[in-house]
Amino acid sequence: MKIHAALKQAGGLFAALALAGIGVLAVPSAAVAEGTLTLSGEAAEATVDGAGRVTLTVANEGDDPVRLTGLTAPTGFDCAPAEAILAPGGRSILDCTGKYADRESASFGVTGTAGKTESSADTTVPLPRTPVKAEPEPEAEGAVLSVDVKANKTTVHPGDPVTYTITVKNVHPTFTILDVVVRSPDVEECERDLGDMSPGQVEEYTCVSPAPDQSFTVRIRVRGFDSGGTQIGEHDNDVRIEVLPPSPSPSASSSASESSPTPSTPVTPTGPGNGGGLAVTGPTATLLAIVGAVLLAGGAGLWLLAQRRRAETYGD
Known part of the structure; x- marks a missing residue:
């Protein structure tokens, strides 16, 4: 009886273990290692x-x-x-x-x-802060630049040096004009880059250029830009230069006098008591004397030739 009870108890234990094993097998496997x-x-x-x-x-x-x-x-x-x-x-x-x-x-x-x-x-x-966009200054209204040009002389001869005085001013009361430049199609020597000019600023300079062969007008133009890059303030001015014709050189005058013919000495009538003829003097008298001498020499030669032929005839 005791043996039977022990076997029965052992069988229950084995059954419990078997059920436990089945439970273990029924548990899901561990999750795969997760990515991080x-x-x-x-x-x-x-x-x-x-x-x-x-x-x-x-x-x-x-x-x-x-x-x-x-x-x-x-x-x-x-x-x-x-x-x-x-x-x-x-x-x-x-x-x-x-x-x-x-x-x-x-x-x-x-x-x-x-x-x-x-x-x-x-x-x-x-996040970085957004930079503040700079607002361009409003465009200046009206004139903002002025330019004046003067010459030290306005009547010259070709090649004479002429000195020009250029005066540029920013006449606007509040705007600074950027990259101010002076240009001229007539005298390149007077072109300048003046840079930025503040309100009321004045720039003055001189330049020298030789005068051409003919009268001409010197034009000077100035311009600049605002802070937004728009060209503003274009203005121009001019001065007239009169060029005199070249005067003749002394050598040319002397050559002209040497090449002009010398007037002949006029023939004047003789005074009373000279037979009322004409007195021949100067180059004309010389010419007549030469002609007379030639005629005399020719006549003498002909006479000698005639005498020689006559002598030969008598000799025969």
Whole structure:
């Protein structure tokens, strides 16, 4: 009886152990090692219109691959897609662009799965302040620059040096004129770059240029720019220079006098008692004497020739 009871008790124990074993076998196996996501970001400087870019880095620091399932970003930001699966130790870099506006920071988040286990990470990125856009000054109304030109002499000969005095003034009471320049199509020697001119500022300088062969007008033009880069203040002035014709040189005068013919000595009538004839003097008398001498020599030669022929005839 006792033996039977012991066997019965042992059988119950074995049955309990068997049931326990079945229960152990029915417990699900342990979950796979989960991947661990990390998320970091860095914001670039914003432009003057408030736009900026945040660069995010998603990393898998776990032992299993992670499939990325989602990315959250603030309203107004657009993010490039990340890689679908991150291997253990892998990284994915993506850019998110948007308006910083008045935000001091922006929060981003990422989610993924490693097997049946979800993983997530988030980060808050400080945003640089949006630079203030400088408003250009309003355009100046009316005249802002004046220019005056004077010459030390306005009647010259060709090639004479002429000294010009140029005076430029910013006549506007409040505007600074930038990059003021003086230009002239007639005298390049008078061109200048004066730089910036504050309200009421005056710049004066002199320049020298030789006079041309003909009369001309010297035109001087000045202009500048406002802070927005718009050309303003163009103004011009001029001065007239009269150029005299060149005077004849002394050598030319002497050559002209040498080349002019010498007038002949006039023939004057003889005085009373000279037979009422004409007295021939000067070059005319010389010419007549030469002609007379030639005629006499010719006559003498003919007479000698005639005598020679006559002698030869008598000799025969």
